[in-house]
Amino acid sequence: MINIEIISGTDRSNSNALRVSRYLQKQYAELDTDPGIIDLQDFPIDEVAGGPYGDDIDAVESFVAPLLKADGLVIVCPEYNGGYPGILKLFIDYLPFPESLSKKPVCFVGEANGAFGALRAVEQLQQVVGYRNAHVFPERVFISRVHKNFDEEEGIRDAFQQQLLESQIKNFVQYIRDLAPSKMLES
Numbered sequence: 001m002i003n004i005e006i007i008s009g010t011d012r013s014n015s016n017a018l019r020v021s022r023y024l025q026k027q028y029a030e031l032d033t034d035p036g037i038i039d040l041q042d043f044p045i046d047e048v049a050g051g052p053y054g055d056d057i058d059a060v061e062s063f064v065a066p067l068l069k070a071d072g073l074v075i076v077c078p079e080y081n082g083g084y085p086g087i088l089k090l091f092i093d094y095l096p097f098p099e100s101l102s103k104k105p106v107c108f109v110g111e112a113n114g115a116f117g118a119l120r121a122v123e124q125l126q127q128v129v130g131y132r133n134a135h136v137f138p139e140r141v142f143i144s145r146v147h148k149n150f151d152e153e154e155g156i157r158d159a160f161q162q163q164l165l166e167s168q169i170k171n172f173v174q175y176i177r178d179l180a181p182s183k184m185l186e187s
């Protein structure tokens with residue numbers, strides 16, 4: 001079975017990123033995949049005070065372990081000050097290099113209060129995961145005005161955006177299968 005990890009891209013409590021991630025988890029589960037959530041609220045930030053890059057840190061290793069095993073990643077990314085949240089960059093900077101993202105299919109859902117649904121943040125993030133040799137899935141979804149435009153049970157209230165999201169979910173699963181021939185046998 002395809003294993004997908006959904007990264008809720010902020011450590012802000014009660015975030016829309018987590019609400020969107022939970023919605024996506026249910027949708028992916030319906031497509032015969034095994035979706036988990038990596039919630040950056042739980043990133044062991046105290047363990048990385050002082051910048052121990054390159055050290056073996058047990059708490060960090062267990063936190064990133066599900067990502068290493070995943071066949072594909074969905075990053076739910078809010079926009080903070082015209083970019084993606086700092087905790088998300090910190091998380092990426094503590095991923096083992098180069099195996100974490102290399103050749104890993106990665107899909108993006110942006111969400112923000114603003115009119116552009118974190119377009120800027122997602123495009124910046126695409127540069128970073130592209131640098132780390134991920135396979136960037138080209139169908140991106142941007143949830144604008146997320147506070148009033150998203151419902152955790154029903155999805156996006158705007159019908160066109162919801163259609164894009166449903167297409168993204170279905171096609172991302174196929175994209176993972178196409179890139180991993182062993183998974184195609186299971187389809």
Ligand SMILES: Cc1cc2nc3c(=O)[nH]c(=O)nc-3n(C[C@H](O)[C@H](O)[C@H](O)COP(=O)(O)O)c2cc1C
Pocket residue numbers: 010012014015016017018078079080081082083111112113114115118146147
């Ligand atoms: C530190 C911070 C900076 C923000 N900057 C922006 C921004 O640049 N553009 C925007 O549209 N919304 C911005 N917002 C609002 C977020 O888009 C809003 O909180 C939204 O719910 C997504 O974030 P969440 O997943 O933390 O809920 C910002 C919010 C925070 C906490």
